Amino acid sequence: MAININKLKTATSTPVHTARQAKENHEAGNAKAQGTSTPVKTDSVSITSQAHGLQSAQSKMASLPDVNQAKIDEIKQAISDGKYKVDPEKLAANIANFESELNGLSVNKE
Secondary structure (H helix, E strand, O other): OOOOHHHOOOOOOOOOOOHHHHHHHHHHHHHHHHOOOOOOOOOOOOOOHHHHHHHHHHHHHHHOOOOOHHHHHHHHHHHHHOOOOOOHHHHHHHHHHHHHHHHOOOOOOO
16 A cells, blocks of 8 residues: 655644643643632752762862873983882782773782
């Protein structure tokens, strides 16, 4: 069975109402009939103190530099002076801990 789409009306629009709008319209019509007015309902939003704290922490973090240049300069100087020593066991443990945190696993620290 084929549908002839050429004969469909395309310029008409049908208003769509939500259940809330229909209820409000019905209540408003009843109020007019009774001679009373219904109070206007408004939505409100309140932000918790925790959200304010998070927003404050976020703005403080945004103001910090991405790189600690003083620390970088200190390490560069230690490397060029031959004073920078790497503890391979500590480095391996830190890498393992980092990997486990990324994977959601826990590593026993000894």
